[in-house]
Amino acid sequence: xxxxxxxxxxxxxxxxxxxxxxxxxxxxxxxxxxxxxxxxxxxxxxxxxxxxxxxxxxxxxxxxxxxxxxxxxxxxxxxxxxxxxxxxxxxxxxxxxxxxxxxxxxxxxxxxxxxxxxxxxxxxxxxxxxxxxxxxxxxxxxxxxxxxxxxxxxxxxxxxxxxxxxxxxxxxxxxxxxxxxxxxxxxxxxxxxxxxxxxx
Numbered sequence: 001x002x003x004x005x006x007x008x009x010x011x012x013x014x015x016x017x018x019x020x021x022x023x024x025x026x027x028x029x030x031x032x033x034x035x036x037x038x039x040x041x042x043x044x045x046x047x048x049x050x051x052x053x054x055x056x057x058x059x060x061x062x063x064x065x066x067x068x069x070x071x072x073x074x075x076x077x078x079x080x081x082x083x084x085x086x087x088x089x090x091x092x093x094x095x096x097x098x099x100x101x102x103x104x105x106x107x108x109x110x111x112x113x114x115x116x117x118x119x120x121x122x123x124x125x126x127x128x129x130x131x132x133x134x135x136x137x138x139x140x141x142x143x144x145x146x147x148x149x150x151x152x153x154x155x156x157x158x159x160x161x162x163x164x165x166x167x168x169x170x171x172x173x174x175x176x177x178x179x180x181x182x183x184x185x186x187x188x189x190x191x192x193x194x195x196x197x198x199x200x
Contacts, residue, residue: 055120055124056125056127057196059117059120059125060192060193060196063117063134064189066114066117069106070110073106073107074148076103077099077100080096080099080100080103081096081152081155081156083096084096085156085159088159107145111138114134114137114138115138117134118134118135119131127196130195133188133189133191134192136188137185137188140181140188143181144181144182144185147174147178150174151171151174151175151178154167154170154174155171158170158171
């Protein structure tokens with residue numbers, strides 16, 4: 001019997017409202033995420049910035065921490081999916097479903113915080129140019145999530161169905177698209193960093 005596939009609809013539903021991403025703040029305290037990572041997380045967002053930082057610089061540093069937590073959560077989701085597939089033929093779907101639920105909450109949490117940074121840059125900080133970088137970032141993160149879900153589905157189907165070679169080729173193609181998307185995300189973050197430093 002074919003096991004249930006990757007349940008990402010709740011993630012996409014939340015991200016369609018608030019933009020894409022995984023929040024490290026939301027990672028803290030979630031048992032299954034601790035189980036996969038092997039160590040507890042703390043809310044990086046709660047760390048105080050040095051008083052010598054400008055408000056814009058503080059927001060950029062805050063975003064950098066959120067992006068690091070995003071990447072961590074993507075990695076945990078990938079590790080969780082691989083562990084789920086390796087549990088065949090008696091798939092441990094309840095545990096994997098719980099992991100996806102926790103990652104869903106984390107994505108929604110970080111998305112909200114990124115939007116708050118964007119609003120501050122566009123509003124009180126008077127930097128709509130920097131806020132535009134975050135718009136591009138959110139679009140690419142949403143694309144990254146959609147590609148990740150598609151790749152995990154292709155990976156699972158390649159293990160279960162006939163014509164596995166074709167499906168493995170599909171998985172490789174999706175993986176390459178994810179790499180290109182991540183490169184685009186890195187470029188956006190670099191542009192944000194440089195533009196934020198030009199006026200300091």
